[in-house]
Amino acid sequence: MKHYEVEILCAKTKDKLCFLDKVDPNSTIGEIKAMFHRSHPQWYPARQSIRLDAKGKSLKDEDILQNLPVGTTATLYFRDLGAQISWVTVFLTEYGGPLLLYLMFYFRVPFIYNTKYDFTTSKHWVVHLACMCHSFHYVKRLLETLFVHRFSHGTMPLRNIFKNCTYYWGFSAWMAYYINHPLYTPPAYGEQQVQLALIIFLFCQIGNFSIHIALRNLRPPGSKARKIPYPTKNPFTWLFLLVSCPNYTYEVGSWVGFTLMTQCLPVAFFTLVGFIQMMIWAKGKHRSYLKEFRDYPRLRSPILPFML
Protein backbone atom coordinates (compact mmCIF):
# COMPACT_ATOMS: atom_id res chain seq x y z
CA MET A 1 0.00 0.00 0.00
CA LYS A 2 1.42 3.30 -1.05
CA HIS A 3 1.47 5.93 1.68
CA TYR A 4 0.53 9.51 0.97
CA GLU A 5 2.29 12.68 2.00
CA VAL A 6 0.11 15.54 3.10
CA GLU A 7 1.21 19.13 3.39
CA ILE A 8 -1.10 21.64 4.94
CA LEU A 9 -0.79 25.30 3.95
CA CYS A 10 -2.42 28.36 5.40
CA ALA A 11 -5.18 29.43 2.97
CA LYS A 12 -4.49 33.15 3.48
CA THR A 13 -0.69 33.39 3.52
CA LYS A 14 0.17 30.05 1.82
CA ASP A 15 2.69 29.38 4.62
CA LYS A 16 3.54 25.73 5.19
CA LEU A 17 1.91 24.86 8.48
CA CYS A 18 2.31 21.11 8.70
CA PHE A 19 3.85 18.21 6.84
CA LEU A 20 2.50 14.72 7.40
CA ASP A 21 4.27 11.75 5.88
CA LYS A 22 3.29 8.08 5.76
CA VAL A 23 -0.42 8.93 5.74
CA ASP A 24 -2.75 5.98 5.13
CA PRO A 25 -4.61 6.56 1.82
CA ASN A 26 -7.82 5.44 3.54
CA SER A 27 -7.51 8.19 6.17
CA THR A 28 -10.46 10.47 6.47
CA ILE A 29 -10.23 14.25 6.62
CA GLY A 30 -11.35 13.90 10.24
CA GLU A 31 -8.27 11.83 10.99
CA ILE A 32 -6.02 14.32 9.19
CA LYS A 33 -7.56 17.09 11.31
CA ALA A 34 -6.67 15.10 14.43
CA MET A 35 -3.07 14.78 13.20
CA PHE A 36 -2.91 18.49 12.42
CA HIS A 37 -4.27 19.25 15.89
CA ARG A 38 -1.34 17.35 17.42
CA SER A 39 1.17 19.68 15.78
CA HIS A 40 -0.94 22.79 16.40
CA PRO A 41 -2.80 22.19 19.67
CA GLN A 42 -4.52 25.59 19.60
CA TRP A 43 -6.51 24.55 16.52
CA TYR A 44 -8.78 21.75 17.68
CA PRO A 45 -10.47 19.83 14.85
CA ALA A 46 -13.81 21.62 15.18
CA ARG A 47 -12.25 24.95 14.23
CA GLN A 48 -10.32 23.60 11.23
CA SER A 49 -11.60 24.14 7.73
CA ILE A 50 -9.62 21.97 5.32
CA ARG A 51 -9.97 22.56 1.59
CA LEU A 52 -8.44 21.44 -1.68
CA ASP A 53 -8.37 25.00 -2.87
CA ALA A 54 -7.44 28.05 -0.78
CA LYS A 55 -10.78 29.69 -1.58
CA GLY A 56 -12.79 26.51 -2.04
CA LYS A 57 -15.43 24.77 0.01
CA SER A 58 -14.59 22.90 3.19
CA LEU A 59 -14.01 19.19 2.86
CA LYS A 60 -16.17 16.93 4.99
CA ASP A 61 -14.76 14.93 7.89
CA GLU A 62 -15.95 11.72 6.23
CA ASP A 63 -14.11 12.35 2.93
CA ILE A 64 -11.39 9.80 2.27
CA LEU A 65 -7.97 11.00 1.17
CA GLN A 66 -7.47 8.64 -1.77
CA ASN A 67 -10.91 9.50 -3.20
CA LEU A 68 -10.00 13.16 -3.46
CA PRO A 69 -8.50 14.63 -6.66
CA VAL A 70 -4.99 14.77 -5.19
CA GLY A 71 -1.75 13.08 -6.08
CA THR A 72 0.22 10.97 -3.61
CA THR A 73 1.60 14.25 -2.28
CA ALA A 74 -1.53 16.12 -1.35
CA THR A 75 -1.62 19.84 -0.73
CA LEU A 76 -4.45 20.93 1.51
CA TYR A 77 -5.37 24.41 2.68
CA PHE A 78 -6.34 25.33 6.22
CA ARG A 79 -8.55 28.12 7.46
CA ASP A 80 -9.23 28.87 11.10
CA LEU A 81 -12.96 29.02 11.73
CA GLY A 82 -12.41 30.77 15.04
CA ALA A 83 -13.40 29.63 18.49
CA GLN A 84 -16.24 27.11 18.32
CA ILE A 85 -19.01 26.22 20.68
CA SER A 86 -21.27 23.18 20.57
CA TRP A 87 -24.79 23.54 19.19
CA VAL A 88 -26.21 21.88 22.28
CA THR A 89 -24.57 24.45 24.57
CA VAL A 90 -25.88 27.32 22.46
CA PHE A 91 -29.42 25.95 22.34
CA LEU A 92 -29.59 25.26 26.07
CA THR A 93 -28.34 28.76 26.90
CA GLU A 94 -30.47 30.62 24.38
CA TYR A 95 -33.65 28.76 25.45
CA GLY A 96 -32.94 28.67 29.19
CA GLY A 97 -32.78 32.46 29.28
CA PRO A 98 -36.33 33.15 28.05
CA LEU A 99 -37.72 30.48 30.34
CA LEU A 100 -36.20 32.06 33.46
CA LEU A 101 -36.56 35.69 32.43
CA TYR A 102 -40.28 35.40 31.66
CA LEU A 103 -40.88 33.79 35.05
CA MET A 104 -39.04 36.65 36.75
CA PHE A 105 -41.47 39.11 35.16
CA TYR A 106 -44.45 36.84 35.89
CA PHE A 107 -43.61 36.69 39.60
CA ARG A 108 -42.87 40.43 39.54
CA VAL A 109 -39.44 40.17 41.03
CA PRO A 110 -38.33 43.55 42.58
CA PHE A 111 -36.81 46.39 40.50
CA ILE A 112 -38.93 45.66 37.41
CA TYR A 113 -42.23 47.28 38.23
CA ASN A 114 -43.28 49.76 40.91
CA THR A 115 -42.37 48.47 44.42
CA LYS A 116 -46.00 48.22 45.46
CA TYR A 117 -46.42 45.37 42.94
CA ASP A 118 -43.39 43.31 44.07
CA PHE A 119 -44.18 39.59 44.23
CA THR A 120 -47.85 40.14 43.36
CA THR A 121 -49.54 38.28 40.52
CA SER A 122 -51.81 39.55 37.77
CA LYS A 123 -55.54 39.48 38.29
CA HIS A 124 -56.15 38.44 34.67
CA TRP A 125 -56.35 34.68 34.09
CA VAL A 126 -55.02 35.09 30.51
CA VAL A 127 -51.72 36.26 32.02
CA HIS A 128 -51.41 32.96 33.92
CA LEU A 129 -52.30 31.05 30.78
CA ALA A 130 -49.72 32.98 28.77
CA CYS A 131 -47.04 32.18 31.33
CA MET A 132 -47.90 28.49 31.13
CA CYS A 133 -47.80 28.51 27.33
CA HIS A 134 -44.54 30.45 27.11
CA SER A 135 -42.87 28.23 29.71
CA PHE A 136 -44.20 25.07 28.08
CA HIS A 137 -42.83 26.22 24.73
CA TYR A 138 -39.30 26.71 26.03
CA VAL A 139 -39.30 23.56 28.18
CA LYS A 140 -40.33 21.68 25.04
CA ARG A 141 -37.44 23.29 23.14
CA LEU A 142 -34.93 22.39 25.86
CA LEU A 143 -36.10 18.76 25.97
CA GLU A 144 -36.02 18.51 22.19
CA THR A 145 -32.46 19.82 22.18
CA LEU A 146 -31.42 17.16 24.68
CA PHE A 147 -33.42 14.18 23.38
CA VAL A 148 -34.84 14.73 19.93
CA HIS A 149 -32.70 16.78 17.58
CA ARG A 150 -29.83 15.22 15.63
CA PHE A 151 -27.36 17.95 14.67
CA SER A 152 -25.39 17.76 11.39
CA HIS A 153 -22.64 19.97 12.72
CA GLY A 154 -21.24 19.61 16.20
CA THR A 155 -20.24 23.24 16.61
CA MET A 156 -20.86 26.81 15.51
CA PRO A 157 -18.72 29.97 15.83
CA LEU A 158 -18.48 31.26 19.39
CA ARG A 159 -19.80 34.72 18.53
CA ASN A 160 -23.15 33.15 17.63
CA ILE A 161 -23.99 32.53 21.25
CA PHE A 162 -23.83 36.26 22.01
CA LYS A 163 -25.90 37.15 18.97
CA ASN A 164 -28.51 34.43 19.59
CA CYS A 165 -28.84 35.04 23.31
CA THR A 166 -29.26 38.79 22.76
CA TYR A 167 -32.10 38.02 20.37
CA TYR A 168 -33.95 35.45 22.49
CA TRP A 169 -33.30 36.96 25.91
CA GLY A 170 -33.94 40.51 24.72
CA PHE A 171 -37.24 39.75 23.03
CA SER A 172 -38.56 37.51 25.79
CA ALA A 173 -37.81 40.16 28.43
CA TRP A 174 -39.49 42.82 26.29
CA MET A 175 -42.64 40.69 25.78
CA ALA A 176 -42.77 39.48 29.38
CA TYR A 177 -42.52 43.06 30.67
CA TYR A 178 -45.80 44.06 29.03
CA ILE A 179 -47.77 40.85 29.47
CA ASN A 180 -47.07 40.75 33.20
CA HIS A 181 -47.37 44.50 33.70
CA PRO A 182 -49.81 45.72 36.38
CA LEU A 183 -51.42 47.91 33.69
CA TYR A 184 -51.84 45.02 31.19
CA THR A 185 -55.06 45.17 29.13
CA PRO A 186 -56.57 41.73 28.35
CA PRO A 187 -57.67 40.86 24.77
CA ALA A 188 -60.51 42.89 23.29
CA TYR A 189 -62.72 39.90 22.44
CA GLY A 190 -62.21 38.28 25.83
CA GLU A 191 -62.74 34.55 26.42
CA GLN A 192 -63.44 33.68 22.79
CA GLN A 193 -60.23 35.29 21.58
CA VAL A 194 -58.14 33.55 24.23
CA GLN A 195 -59.75 30.14 23.61
CA LEU A 196 -59.21 30.35 19.86
CA ALA A 197 -55.62 31.48 20.44
CA LEU A 198 -55.00 28.57 22.82
CA ILE A 199 -56.32 26.06 20.30
CA ILE A 200 -54.06 27.49 17.58
CA PHE A 201 -51.09 27.49 19.96
CA LEU A 202 -51.55 23.88 21.14
CA PHE A 203 -52.26 22.60 17.62
CA CYS A 204 -49.04 24.17 16.36
CA GLN A 205 -46.98 23.00 19.33
CA ILE A 206 -48.07 19.39 18.67
CA GLY A 207 -47.48 19.91 14.95
CA ASN A 208 -43.99 21.30 15.51
CA PHE A 209 -43.12 18.40 17.81
CA SER A 210 -44.45 15.85 15.31
CA ILE A 211 -42.22 17.28 12.60
CA HIS A 212 -39.17 17.18 14.87
CA ILE A 213 -39.84 13.51 15.61
CA ALA A 214 -40.36 12.75 11.91
CA LEU A 215 -37.08 14.46 10.99
CA ARG A 216 -35.25 12.58 13.73
CA ASN A 217 -36.56 9.27 12.43
CA LEU A 218 -35.29 10.10 8.95
CA ARG A 219 -31.75 9.76 10.19
CA PRO A 220 -30.58 6.71 12.15
CA PRO A 221 -28.30 7.41 15.16
CA GLY A 222 -24.74 8.39 14.25
CA SER A 223 -25.63 8.76 10.59
CA LYS A 224 -25.30 11.94 8.59
CA ALA A 225 -27.49 10.65 5.76
CA ARG A 226 -29.68 13.11 3.91
CA LYS A 227 -33.17 12.08 2.78
CA ILE A 228 -36.37 13.75 1.61
CA PRO A 229 -38.87 13.96 4.48
CA TYR A 230 -42.33 12.52 3.73
CA PRO A 231 -45.67 12.51 5.59
CA THR A 232 -46.05 9.67 8.11
CA LYS A 233 -49.13 8.16 9.77
CA ASN A 234 -49.25 11.18 12.10
CA PRO A 235 -51.73 13.67 10.52
CA PHE A 236 -49.65 16.60 11.74
CA THR A 237 -46.87 15.52 9.36
CA TRP A 238 -49.19 15.67 6.33
CA LEU A 239 -48.11 19.31 6.02
CA PHE A 240 -44.98 17.85 4.36
CA LEU A 241 -47.18 17.44 1.25
CA LEU A 242 -47.38 21.20 0.87
CA VAL A 243 -44.30 22.58 2.58
CA SER A 244 -40.56 21.82 2.84
CA CYS A 245 -40.15 23.08 6.41
CA PRO A 246 -43.42 22.46 8.27
CA ASN A 247 -41.58 22.78 11.58
CA TYR A 248 -41.12 26.48 10.77
CA THR A 249 -44.72 26.77 9.60
CA TYR A 250 -45.97 25.37 12.91
CA GLU A 251 -43.54 27.56 14.85
CA VAL A 252 -44.91 30.72 13.23
CA GLY A 253 -48.41 29.41 13.92
CA SER A 254 -47.62 28.96 17.61
CA TRP A 255 -46.43 32.53 17.91
CA VAL A 256 -49.43 33.85 15.98
CA GLY A 257 -51.53 32.02 18.56
CA PHE A 258 -49.54 33.56 21.39
CA THR A 259 -49.92 37.04 19.84
CA LEU A 260 -53.69 36.58 19.63
CA MET A 261 -53.78 35.30 23.20
CA THR A 262 -51.90 38.22 24.70
CA GLN A 263 -52.89 40.98 22.25
CA CYS A 264 -49.48 42.52 22.78
CA LEU A 265 -47.69 44.46 20.02
CA PRO A 266 -44.16 43.42 21.07
CA VAL A 267 -45.28 39.78 20.71
CA ALA A 268 -46.60 40.56 17.21
CA PHE A 269 -43.27 42.15 16.40
CA PHE A 270 -41.36 39.11 17.69
CA THR A 271 -43.60 36.84 15.61
CA LEU A 272 -42.90 38.94 12.51
CA VAL A 273 -39.13 38.96 12.98
CA GLY A 274 -39.12 35.22 13.68
CA PHE A 275 -41.21 34.61 10.57
CA ILE A 276 -38.83 36.61 8.37
CA GLN A 277 -35.83 34.69 9.70
CA MET A 278 -37.51 31.30 9.34
CA MET A 279 -38.67 32.19 5.85
CA ILE A 280 -35.07 32.89 4.86
CA TRP A 281 -33.96 29.57 6.37
CA ALA A 282 -36.85 27.69 4.74
CA LYS A 283 -36.06 29.16 1.32
CA GLY A 284 -32.43 28.07 1.72
CA LYS A 285 -33.41 24.57 2.83
CA HIS A 286 -35.93 24.29 -0.01
CA ARG A 287 -33.31 25.33 -2.55
CA SER A 288 -30.79 22.78 -1.25
CA TYR A 289 -33.44 20.03 -1.29
CA LEU A 290 -34.18 20.87 -4.93
CA LYS A 291 -30.48 20.85 -5.77
CA GLU A 292 -29.75 17.58 -4.01
CA PHE A 293 -32.78 15.48 -5.00
CA ARG A 294 -33.98 15.14 -8.59
CA ASP A 295 -37.32 13.72 -7.56
CA TYR A 296 -38.13 16.39 -5.00
CA PRO A 297 -41.93 16.93 -4.90
CA ARG A 298 -42.83 19.93 -7.03
CA LEU A 299 -45.97 20.85 -5.09
CA ARG A 300 -44.02 21.93 -2.00
CA SER A 301 -43.34 25.57 -1.08
CA PRO A 302 -40.65 26.50 1.42
CA ILE A 303 -42.75 27.63 4.40
CA LEU A 304 -46.31 28.71 3.51
CA PRO A 305 -48.44 26.39 1.33
CA PHE A 306 -48.67 27.72 -2.23
CA MET A 307 -47.39 31.12 -1.12
CA LEU A 308 -43.84 31.40 0.18
Next chain:
Amino acid sequence: MASSEEDVSAEDKENNRKKTKRPFVTAWLTVYNIAMTAGWMVLAVAMIRFYIQKGTHKGLYKSISRTLKFFQTFALLEIFHCAFGMVRTSVIVTGVQVCSRIFMVWFVTHSIKQIQNEESVVLFLVAWTVTEITRYSFYTFSLLNHLPYFIKWARYNLFIVLYPVGVAGELLTIYAALPYVRKSGMLSVRLPNKYNVSFDYYICLIIVMLSYIPLFPQLFFHMLRQRRKVLHGEVMVEKED
Protein backbone atom coordinates in the same frame (compact mmCIF):
# COMPACT_ATOMS: atom_id res chain seq x y z
CA MET B 1 -23.62 60.47 9.43
CA ALA B 2 -22.22 61.41 6.07
CA SER B 3 -21.08 59.68 2.87
CA SER B 4 -21.68 56.09 1.85
CA GLU B 5 -18.79 53.73 1.27
CA GLU B 6 -17.99 51.99 -1.96
CA ASP B 7 -15.04 50.14 -3.29
CA VAL B 8 -14.03 52.79 -5.80
CA SER B 9 -11.48 50.96 -7.86
CA ALA B 10 -13.91 48.08 -8.32
CA GLU B 11 -16.72 50.55 -8.76
CA ASP B 12 -14.85 52.32 -11.56
CA LYS B 13 -14.48 49.03 -13.41
CA GLU B 14 -18.07 48.14 -12.61
CA ASN B 15 -19.28 51.49 -13.92
CA ASN B 16 -17.32 51.03 -17.13
CA ARG B 17 -18.85 47.62 -17.64
CA LYS B 18 -22.27 48.92 -16.78
CA LYS B 19 -21.97 51.81 -19.15
CA THR B 20 -21.46 49.58 -22.13
CA LYS B 21 -24.27 47.22 -21.12
CA ARG B 22 -26.93 49.45 -19.50
CA PRO B 23 -27.23 52.86 -21.12
CA PHE B 24 -30.55 53.68 -19.46
CA VAL B 25 -29.27 52.92 -15.97
CA THR B 26 -26.19 55.05 -16.56
CA ALA B 27 -28.28 57.86 -18.00
CA TRP B 28 -30.66 57.84 -15.04
CA LEU B 29 -27.84 57.70 -12.46
CA THR B 30 -26.03 60.56 -14.19
CA VAL B 31 -29.16 62.71 -14.19
CA TYR B 32 -29.83 61.78 -10.55
CA ASN B 33 -26.33 62.67 -9.39
CA ILE B 34 -26.25 65.94 -11.35
CA ALA B 35 -29.60 66.91 -9.84
CA MET B 36 -28.43 66.09 -6.30
CA THR B 37 -25.16 67.99 -6.79
CA ALA B 38 -27.18 70.97 -7.99
CA GLY B 39 -29.65 70.68 -5.12
CA TRP B 40 -27.01 70.69 -2.41
CA MET B 41 -25.21 73.57 -4.17
CA VAL B 42 -28.45 75.54 -4.08
CA LEU B 43 -28.62 74.81 -0.35
CA ALA B 44 -25.02 75.94 0.14
CA VAL B 45 -25.61 79.18 -1.74
CA ALA B 46 -28.84 79.85 0.18
CA MET B 47 -27.06 79.33 3.50
CA ILE B 48 -24.18 81.62 2.54
CA ARG B 49 -26.54 84.34 1.26
CA PHE B 50 -28.63 84.19 4.44
CA TYR B 51 -25.59 84.58 6.64
CA ILE B 52 -24.18 87.45 4.57
CA GLN B 53 -27.52 89.28 4.55
CA LYS B 54 -28.63 88.66 8.13
CA GLY B 55 -25.28 88.28 9.86
CA THR B 56 -26.71 85.60 12.18
CA HIS B 57 -27.54 81.91 12.05
CA LYS B 58 -30.92 82.46 13.72
CA GLY B 59 -33.66 81.75 11.22
CA LEU B 60 -31.21 80.10 8.81
CA TYR B 61 -32.66 76.62 9.27
CA LYS B 62 -36.19 77.87 8.66
CA SER B 63 -35.17 79.61 5.45
CA ILE B 64 -33.62 76.47 3.91
CA SER B 65 -35.72 73.78 5.56
CA ARG B 66 -37.96 73.03 2.58
CA THR B 67 -35.04 72.60 0.19
CA LEU B 68 -33.18 70.47 2.72
CA LYS B 69 -36.16 68.22 3.33
CA PHE B 70 -36.76 67.81 -0.39
CA PHE B 71 -33.24 66.80 -1.38
CA GLN B 72 -32.46 64.75 1.71
CA THR B 73 -35.73 62.80 1.40
CA PHE B 74 -35.16 62.30 -2.33
CA ALA B 75 -31.94 60.48 -1.38
CA LEU B 76 -34.14 57.53 -0.32
CA LEU B 77 -33.95 56.57 -3.98
CA GLU B 78 -30.37 55.50 -3.37
CA ILE B 79 -31.65 52.52 -1.41
CA PHE B 80 -33.53 51.38 -4.51
CA HIS B 81 -30.45 51.95 -6.66
CA CYS B 82 -28.63 49.41 -4.49
CA ALA B 83 -31.58 47.03 -4.19
CA PHE B 84 -31.98 46.84 -7.97
CA GLY B 85 -28.26 46.37 -8.54
CA MET B 86 -27.89 49.67 -10.33
CA VAL B 87 -25.20 50.70 -7.88
CA ARG B 88 -22.71 48.33 -6.36
CA THR B 89 -23.10 49.06 -2.67
CA SER B 90 -24.70 47.15 0.16
CA VAL B 91 -28.39 47.98 0.60
CA ILE B 92 -28.04 47.83 4.36
CA VAL B 93 -25.13 50.30 4.51
CA THR B 94 -26.90 52.79 2.25
CA GLY B 95 -30.13 52.20 4.15
CA VAL B 96 -28.52 53.00 7.49
CA GLN B 97 -26.84 56.13 6.10
CA VAL B 98 -29.95 57.54 4.46
CA CYS B 99 -32.24 56.61 7.36
CA SER B 100 -29.98 58.33 9.87
CA ARG B 101 -30.18 61.50 7.77
CA ILE B 102 -33.97 61.21 7.40
CA PHE B 103 -34.23 60.66 11.14
CA MET B 104 -32.20 63.79 11.87
CA VAL B 105 -34.17 65.98 9.42
CA TRP B 106 -37.72 64.79 10.09
CA PHE B 107 -37.67 63.45 13.65
CA VAL B 108 -35.36 65.99 15.23
CA THR B 109 -35.02 69.36 13.46
CA HIS B 110 -38.46 69.32 11.82
CA SER B 111 -40.38 67.96 14.81
CA ILE B 112 -38.68 69.83 17.64
CA LYS B 113 -38.97 73.46 16.57
CA GLN B 114 -37.31 74.90 19.64
CA ILE B 115 -33.84 73.68 18.66
CA GLN B 116 -33.90 74.98 15.09
CA ASN B 117 -31.78 78.01 15.98
CA GLU B 118 -29.07 76.08 17.80
CA GLU B 119 -25.52 76.56 16.51
CA SER B 120 -25.10 72.78 16.34
CA VAL B 121 -27.71 72.69 13.56
CA VAL B 122 -25.55 74.96 11.39
CA LEU B 123 -22.57 72.76 12.25
CA PHE B 124 -24.06 69.59 10.78
CA LEU B 125 -25.74 71.45 7.90
CA VAL B 126 -22.37 72.77 6.77
CA ALA B 127 -20.75 69.33 7.15
CA TRP B 128 -23.56 67.61 5.24
CA THR B 129 -23.62 70.24 2.45
CA VAL B 130 -19.89 70.06 1.74
CA THR B 131 -19.92 66.26 1.97
CA GLU B 132 -22.88 65.83 -0.36
CA ILE B 133 -21.63 68.26 -2.98
CA THR B 134 -18.30 66.41 -3.03
CA ARG B 135 -19.93 62.97 -3.03
CA TYR B 136 -22.53 63.60 -5.75
CA SER B 137 -20.08 65.39 -8.04
CA PHE B 138 -17.67 62.48 -7.51
CA TYR B 139 -20.36 60.05 -8.69
CA THR B 140 -21.34 62.31 -11.58
CA PHE B 141 -17.81 62.59 -12.90
CA SER B 142 -17.18 58.87 -12.38
CA LEU B 143 -20.27 58.06 -14.44
CA LEU B 144 -19.10 60.45 -17.14
CA ASN B 145 -15.74 58.66 -17.09
CA HIS B 146 -13.93 61.89 -16.44
CA LEU B 147 -12.97 62.20 -12.79
CA PRO B 148 -10.73 65.16 -11.97
CA TYR B 149 -8.17 64.23 -9.35
CA PHE B 150 -9.18 67.07 -7.03
CA ILE B 151 -12.70 65.64 -6.69
CA LYS B 152 -11.29 62.23 -5.85
CA TRP B 153 -8.90 63.92 -3.41
CA ALA B 154 -11.77 65.85 -1.83
CA ARG B 155 -13.97 62.78 -1.42
CA TYR B 156 -11.25 60.78 0.27
CA ASN B 157 -9.74 63.54 2.44
CA LEU B 158 -12.43 66.01 3.48
CA PHE B 159 -14.32 63.36 5.39
CA ILE B 160 -11.51 63.29 7.95
CA VAL B 161 -12.73 66.70 9.14
CA LEU B 162 -16.35 66.63 7.96
CA TYR B 163 -17.33 63.30 9.54
CA PRO B 164 -16.45 64.23 13.12
CA VAL B 165 -17.83 67.76 12.65
CA GLY B 166 -21.12 66.42 11.32
CA VAL B 167 -21.41 63.86 14.11
CA ALA B 168 -20.67 66.55 16.70
CA GLY B 169 -23.38 68.78 15.23
CA GLU B 170 -25.90 65.94 15.18
CA LEU B 171 -25.19 64.79 18.73
CA LEU B 172 -25.28 68.32 20.15
CA THR B 173 -28.59 68.97 18.40
CA ILE B 174 -30.19 65.78 19.75
CA TYR B 175 -28.86 66.61 23.22
CA ALA B 176 -30.36 70.10 23.03
CA ALA B 177 -33.70 68.61 22.00
CA LEU B 178 -33.98 66.25 24.98
CA PRO B 179 -35.64 68.61 27.51
CA TYR B 180 -38.30 69.64 24.98
CA VAL B 181 -39.08 66.02 24.17
CA ARG B 182 -39.38 65.15 27.85
CA LYS B 183 -41.71 68.07 28.51
CA SER B 184 -44.01 67.53 25.55
CA GLY B 185 -44.04 63.73 25.66
CA MET B 186 -44.09 63.77 21.86
CA LEU B 187 -44.18 60.56 19.78
CA SER B 188 -44.61 58.58 23.00
CA VAL B 189 -47.18 55.97 24.03
CA ARG B 190 -47.95 55.09 27.62
CA LEU B 191 -49.65 52.19 29.39
CA PRO B 192 -52.40 51.15 29.72
CA ASN B 193 -53.52 50.74 26.11
CA LYS B 194 -55.22 48.16 23.90
CA TYR B 195 -51.99 46.86 22.35
CA ASN B 196 -49.98 46.57 25.56
CA VAL B 197 -47.01 48.49 24.31
CA SER B 198 -45.20 51.62 25.38
CA PHE B 199 -42.67 53.88 23.70
CA ASP B 200 -40.71 56.73 25.18
CA TYR B 201 -39.20 59.01 22.52
CA TYR B 202 -36.88 60.55 25.12
CA ILE B 203 -35.30 57.14 25.87
CA CYS B 204 -35.24 56.41 22.13
CA LEU B 205 -33.18 59.56 21.50
CA ILE B 206 -30.75 58.61 24.24
CA ILE B 207 -30.33 55.17 22.68
CA VAL B 208 -29.77 56.83 19.28
CA MET B 209 -27.04 59.00 20.79
CA LEU B 210 -25.40 55.97 22.42
CA SER B 211 -25.51 54.08 19.12
CA TYR B 212 -23.10 56.60 17.62
CA ILE B 213 -20.41 55.14 19.90
CA PRO B 214 -20.12 51.77 18.14
CA LEU B 215 -21.27 52.96 14.70
CA PHE B 216 -19.24 56.10 14.05
CA PRO B 217 -15.75 54.53 14.50
CA GLN B 218 -16.67 51.65 12.20
CA LEU B 219 -17.81 53.95 9.39
CA PHE B 220 -14.89 56.31 9.91
CA PHE B 221 -12.26 53.59 9.81
CA HIS B 222 -13.90 52.06 6.77
CA MET B 223 -13.50 55.38 4.95
CA LEU B 224 -9.87 55.53 6.11
CA ARG B 225 -9.24 52.08 4.65
CA GLN B 226 -10.93 53.07 1.38
CA ARG B 227 -8.76 56.19 1.33
CA ARG B 228 -5.54 54.21 1.68
CA LYS B 229 -6.63 51.81 -1.03
CA VAL B 230 -7.75 54.44 -3.52
CA LEU B 231 -5.25 57.22 -3.00
CA HIS B 232 -2.17 55.25 -2.10
CA GLY B 233 -2.84 52.01 -3.92
CA GLU B 234 -2.16 50.03 -0.78
CA VAL B 235 -3.02 46.36 -1.04
CA MET B 236 -4.98 45.47 2.06
CA VAL B 237 -5.00 41.94 3.43
CA GLU B 238 -8.66 41.45 4.20
CA LYS B 239 -9.78 39.81 7.41
CA GLU B 240 -11.93 36.89 6.36
CA ASP B 241 -15.15 36.57 8.25
